[in-house]
Amino acid sequence: MQKLQKILELCKLNGFFKAINLSHVKEKCPNYFHFGPAGELLVQNIQREWIFSNVTAREPSSIFQHYSPGTVDNVLRLKDAYLSSKSLTNGHLPFGLVEVRGDKNLNKSDNESNNFDFLPAICHQLLYYAFISPQEGPQFFYRWQQHRQMWWRKFSMDPGRFSLTETKNDKEGKVEIKAKFPWGLITIESIRNHSTEFFSALPSTDVIDFEVMDGRKKCLPYVIESYSTVEAAAFTFLCDGFLESETLDIPKQQFRLHRKLAPFKISFVASPTTSQSFEELLDLATYLSQELRRFGIITLIPQMKQSLDSQLTRCDSLAVPYTIILNPSTLVTGLAALRSQQTSLQEEVHISNIVNYVEQLMKNY
Template sequence: MLKKVLDLAANNGFLSRSKSLNDKFKIGPVGQLLCQNINSEWFHNIVINKELTVVINDGDLSETYNYVKNLCSEKLPFGIADSEKIKKYTADEYRENCDTGIDFKNLLCNEDDIFLKFCVFVSPNESMRYFQRWQKQRRIWYKKFSASPERYSVSDVKNIGNTQSVNIEAKYPWGSHTVESLELNSHDENFTNEQLQFKDGKLITAHTITSRIHLSTLFLNSLCDSYDEPFFQDKSRPLWRFHRKLAPYKLSFALTGSTQSILNELNDLGLYLCKQLRTNHVSTLFLPSASKSTLDSQYVQYDQLGIPYTVVLNERTLKDGIGSLRNRDTTLKEKVHVTELVSYVDKLFKNY
């Protein structure tokens, strides 16, 4: 099944095959959009939607820590988020050093690896409660975006020295993959004892809870999680069931008409609506083939790009302004007037 996932991804711009390394891939142009959306959702969940103060680190971690500690008047808790780019091996070094097997990290050979990190500083009395709640919240986050929420679980706790650690894992037919690592540390060696000391009635040493995510692993997990092969007319048709917040493109357009002049009018209408949607920050795909291919072939292409909705315009649309909005997951269509399309789509994508 993994080969099917990789083949569909490579055929639709999510992955590109490496020219120098057999069976290795780079993230393709459509895949970059998916990565961007994953990164954005992580940022909003970790930085924007937290009940505590969170700052971004981009350089000296100790300096950032001292700043946020002072910003919060030396009161716990607070957090630091970090997106760290690490240079990967050259092709020859990668070939010599990469592990064997189907671990996600062995499938990609991008020049850079990006790690998403988040560290919360909490009082010792609250650290275990935070750690347990954090495990639950992060698992819920993965399930919220998943086409198969039941695949996500939290591993057993491992105790090594001052550290307790767990992994959030995704289970597939070929095995399980770690998508995120969580650690509770009672003595974080990235900081001095003096830095971690706070006054809370008495002198205490802050504990840290750290989350680590390999963005490329999260990207490949999103592909595997979203892959499906539903039957259509007694034949399986592979597609991606991306959550609408993660989908690289949110909407596409399909046109059908009996004459070239009608198709030209529909094309102009589609371009106008597409511009309105993009102005409203909706990532929209409008292809030249929208007026040249059959509806079914367009649906196949858009489903294999994981696009949640397709706007269908036909001859009747030119008369009464009514178009159809096709749902990728149900294949059902609902009628929408073109003047209400932008506001209706805005409501669709506002909520999770």
């Protein structure tokens, strides 16, 4: 738990999040996470990658985003979105619905088997429903488990920490994705196999509305649901990417995040120099930063008057994947050093090529 405390302190120091508990009684889990500037960018990146993975680049090809107020486990709240999606696919399977919204975490019961539970009671849900042909449903359920596990592993510094666990004694088929940490297991996503029973308990007048065409026959769809939260993802990836080391007997703590999730993609630092050269380097950093932001690459210019080591340490603690190091010779030769946080290696890049080069780096997974 000492390591967890260090992670929470570093999260708070760098503006990722702090856990808020509104109760006067000390409880095991907080009420909510208050995300700071870095945390808000992390949340946006998680949502963007989740939507890209589950909507833009996945089967079934027709998946629609929606927002339906009401209790998550109330099936009828999906009716309007379901009927709209059904009309867009001419009443034929397959199609799906996804939802990204703030709500109370009604999935807390899924975490009862955890050795550790720090996820907040109020969260932003990531909810997915696939409506599949009954013949294809069982195989899709298996493929979807693998897809979701691979999504978590893709962005992790330690992919082996994620595992699939089948929940026993459940009326529906349910699989949980768990992340293993020194303090215990965390259930980060639940995948339910509702089969064709998802709508069957509704009144017959409502059931008719949820019938779809499977070939030439009318039927109720086979339903697969997966549920996670932004808070679970942010907390998991920050814990996963926490590193602690010593340099010259000085402890160093940092976060490493996949470049697609990192709040700031590029930071600028400068070697100590004269006042005149420093102002010129600061102007150059500002110009390059603006050019990168034009292409949607979020940048950071920290306090450049500190020592170079202090500047780099600050960038590492913020999980900035790449840092551009400027020095007085840059003003003469046009060459800057591009440092990778993950490898600590540097390569020379001409300032005229930085924007294109960084853009290519960010495109790759």
